[in-house]
Structures are given as structure tokens and as C-alpha cells.
Amino acid sequence: MTLFRAALLNPVDVQSWQFLDDAGLLVLDGVVRAVGRFDDVVKNYPWEPVKLDGVILPGFADVHIHWVQHAVRGRYAQDLLPWLAAHIWPEEARYADSLLAEQRAAEFFADCLAAGTVMGMSYSSPHPTAARIAHAARRGDWVTGNVVMTANAPADLVAASVKPPADLASLSEALGRTHYAITPRFALNCPADDLAALGAFARHQGLAVQTHLAESIAEVREVARLFPQALDYTDVYDEAGLLGPRTVLGHCLHLSAREWRCLKARGCWIAHCPSSNEALDSGRFDLDSARRYQVPFALASDVGAGPSHSMLHVMQRFRRQHQAAEVRVDPEEALFRATLAGARAMGRGAVAGSLDPGRRADFVLMPRGARAQSPQAWFEDLLEGSPDELEQRPLGTWIAGHQVSTGSGRIPLEPTLPC
Numbered sequence: 001m002t003l004f005r006a007a008l009l010n011p012v013d014v015q016s017w018q019f020l021d022d023a024g025l026l027v028l029d030g031v032v033r034a035v036g037r038f039d040d041v042v043k044n045y046p047w048e049p050v051k052l053d054g055v056i057l058p059g060f061a062d063v064h065i066h067w068v069q070h071a072v073r074g075r076y077a078q079d080l081l082p083w084l085a086a087h088i089w090p091e092e093a094r095y096a097d098s099l100l101a102e103q104r105a106a107e108f109f110a111d112c113l114a115a116g117t118v119m120g121m122s123y124s125s126p127h128p129t130a131a132r133i134a135h136a137a138r139r140g141d142w143v144t145g146n147v148v149m150t151a152n153a154p155a156d157l158v159a160a161s162v163k164p165p166a167d168l169a170s171l172s173e174a175l176g177r178t179h180y181a182i183t184p185r186f187a188l189n190c191p192a193d194d195l196a197a198l199g200a201f202a203r204h205q206g207l208a209v210q211t212h213l214a215e216s217i218a219e220v221r222e223v224a225r226l227f228p229q230a231l232d233y234t235d236v237y238d239e240a241g242l243l244g245p246r247t248v249l250g251h252c253l254h255l256s257a258r259e260w261r262c263l264k265a266r267g268c269w270i271a272h273c274p275s276s277n278e279a280l281d282s283g284r285f286d287l288d289s290a291r292r293y294q295v296p297f298a299l300a301s302d303v304g305a306g307p308s309h310s311m312l313h314v315m316q317r318f319r320r321q322h323q324a325a326e327v328r329v330d331p332e333e334a335l336f337r338a339t340l341a342g343a344r345a346m347g348r349g350a351v352a353g354s355l356d357p358g359r360r361a362d363f364v365l366m367p368r369g370a371r372a373q374s375p376q377a378w379f380e381d382l383l384e385g386s387p388d389e390l391e392q393r394p395l396g397t398w399i400a401g402h403q404v405s406t407g408s409g410r411i412p413l414e415p416t417l418p419c
């Protein structure tokens with residue numbers, strides 16, 4: 001049992017959060033037992049507190065990140081499709097090498113923890129071994145999938161890819177149903193039969209599904225050419241049975257009203273990747289439509305198209321991009337989309353994403369700053385800075401009440417943590 005004492009900011013919903021200037025956070029067996037004003041909590045639990053100098057926030061969730069692109073983030077071409085061919089596919093081919101994959105996985109998870117990301121959904125390369133390596137090396141609560149790409153890609157990646165439905169069972173068993181996602185890379189890499197086999201397997205096993213949808217105009221046009229019988233891009237996945245409440249769709253920039261309605265009807269989640277959309281000049285997410293059609297979404301970095309794995313950076317781009325188009329985004333919404341919404345998208349809404357009793361005590365400590373400010377002004381200031389500065393902002397990260405990273409270095413994660 002540990003009683004933490006610090007300032008605390010806790011998301012409630014899109015419009016509101018709870019800020020406590022002097023909070024008590026009581027953790028038992030890795031789970032939050034009580035949270036509130038320190039004086040109130042200590043009355044019921046008279047323990048010597050661990051004082052932390054800063055503001056506690058829930059750890060961040062990144063619901064769309066390519067861990068195998070971490071080493072090549074920030075390299076750009078004119079558009080998504082040439083960028084994939086020039087920079088991404090040659091890099092992912094290197095993950096056939098298990099030693100390289102092991103080293104890179106360790107770096108990736110350490111970097112995520114240092115930046116305050118404690119959970120997420122990651123895309124691996126097509127190689128099943130690389131997905132197993134990421135699963136074994138994970139630090140925090142991650143769902144991972146090997147991208148399936150059986151067409152229109154370099155021969156070595158197609159050869160390495162799982163051919164659905166063969167091999168899916170052994171992988172989902174190895175990673176476990178709560179940590180494995182069926183991951184068709186996108187419609188351009190999977191003929192209709194393969195998409196349907198993936199959809200059937202995901203439904204049968206109750207697995208999460210993740211893929212990309214309508215990220216660039218050229219991609220949408222190519223999908224229309226390859227799937228002439230489909231109503232639109234969303235219909236390609238819908239016909240394959242890939243759309244449901246456990247589906248998280250990256251980007252969703254170029255959708256018709258019919259497609260928005262379909263996503264709503266199926267209960268899908270969107271991974272909104274503002275920094276990636278900006279970097280590849282893919283387009284702007286239609287926040288008005290997401291709100292109007294009430295399609296739920298959470299934020300994501302989409303590294304390596306996104307230049308940084310820092311969710312502080314993603315929140316910054318989220319606010320600035322939409323505000324530049326005169327769509328207001330409150331700081332409360334930014335925090336919610338990077339924490340509790342992400343946990344919900346991952347199916348973890350009851351056990352993670354905020355620091356309320358019954359949830360995992362995963363949190364990050366942020367510098368308080370010298371000036372006396374409102375929580376809104378403090379949070380807005382926190383989101384200022386370059387990607388590098390924002391990656392280094394957390395003073396420490398805790399998973400299940402154990403410190404796993406400090407501002408200046410890493411602390412090995414105990415193997416018994418309940419993630």
C-alpha cells in the first residue's frame with residue numbers, strides 16, 4: 001500500500017477534468033484504492049505519504065503507433081504511398097532479423113515510458129517473430145499485431161507475411177487475446193478474400209482489429225480502382241466483417257457522410273493522428289463530423305509518419321491544427337483523448353485511463369512550473385515546445401504504482417506487473 005501526495009489532474013470526459021492542488025492517491029496491489037484531497041484521504045488511510053514534486057496525470061495511451069518505424073521517424077516524401085515505398089517498407093524488411101528486432105523493441109518501450117506512454121496499440125512488421133519479440137519486450141499494457149500484407153508490396157514483405165487464416169491462431173495464442181490485434185495493413189495490401197478471412201477470424205476469436213482507413217486521396221482512389229464493387233473505402237472493410245466495437249481505424253480523413261454513418265452504426269473507434277496527418281500532408285481530420293456523427297476517437301502518434309512518440313506533442317498538434325481551422329479544442333478534451341478515450345478504444349476503459357478507484361495506478365509526473373496558474377493555463381503551457389522538449393518533459397512514469405522511468409533514465413520494470 002502506498003499513499004502518494006502531489007497535485008493531480010484527472011480526466012473525467014471530453015469537457016471536464018478534476019484538479020486537486022494537494023491530492024492523496026492511495027495504491028494497493030497496483031490499483032487505485034482512493035483519490036481525493038490529501039487531508040480527506042489520509043483521515044481514512046493514515047499512512048506516511050510519498051511526496052512527489054509535480055502534477056500527477058494518468059499515463060498516456062497511444063492507440064496507433066508503428067513500433068518498427070521508431071528508428072526512421074521524421075523522413076518524408078510527397079505523399080503516403082511514395083513514402084511507404086521509399087522509407088518504410090525497406091526499414092520494416094530489416095525486422096526479419098530477430099537480434100535487430102530485440103534491440104529496437106527495448107529502445108522503443110523505454111522511450112515510450114520516458115515520454116509517459118503506458119499503454120497503446122502497436123503495428124509490427126509482417127514478420128510473426130517481430131510481433132512475438134515486441135510482446136515479450138513490452139513495458140506497459142500493449143496490444144500488438146503483425147501487419148498482414150499479401151499483395152502490392154515488395155516480395156520479401158509479402159513472403160514474410162502471415163497468409164490468413166493460417167498461422168493466425170498460433171500468434172493470437174502466443175500473445176493472448178487481450179494483447180493481439182488482427183492487423184490488415186490497409187486495403188491496398190490485402191485482396192478481398194484475405195480481408196474476409198481476417199474479419200472472420202477476428203469475430204470468431206473476439207479479437208481487436210486495427211488498420212488504416214482513408215488517409216490519403218491517392219490511397220482512396222487506388223482502393224476504388226482495386227475494389228470496383230465496393231460502395232466506398234469503408235465498405236471494403238465492412239463487407240469483410242472487419243468493422244465492430246473492437247475496431248480501431250487509423251486516420252479516417254477522407255470519408256463521405258455514408259461512411260461516417262457506417263462507422264457509427266458498427267461502433268468503431270478512430271485513431272486520430274494529427275501530427276502524422278500534418279507531416280505527410282494527408283489532410284485534416286473532420287472533427288465536426290466526428291462530433292456530429294458521434295464516432296468515438298482517441299489520439300495517436302502514428303510514429304514513424306508522426307515525428308514523435310510524445311503524446312504531449314500529439315495533444316499540441318491536435319489543439320493547434322483544429323484551432324487553426326476555427327474548431328475549438330479545450331485542454332480538457334486533449335487530455336481526455338490521450339488517456340481515458342485511448343483506454344476505452346483498447347477495451348480497457350474499466351481498468352485504466354484515469355486515476356479513479358478500481359483502475360490501474362499508471363501515472364506520469366509533470367513539472368509544476370513556477371507561476372501560479374489555473375490548471376487550464378498550466379496544461380496549455382505544458383504542451384508548448386518542440387517534439388524533443390516534449391518527449392523529455394515527464395519527471396517520471398509509474399505503472400501499477402511502481403516507478404518505471406525517471407526524467408533522466410530508466411528503471412527496469414518488475415516482471416510481475418499486471419499488464
Ligand code: GUN
Pocket residue numbers: 066080084088185186212215276302305
Ligand atoms: N498505411 C499503410 N501503412 C501505413 C503506415 O505504415 N503508416 C501510415 N501512416 N499509413 C499507412
Ligand code: ZN
Pocket residue numbers: 064066212250302
Ligand atoms: Zn499508421
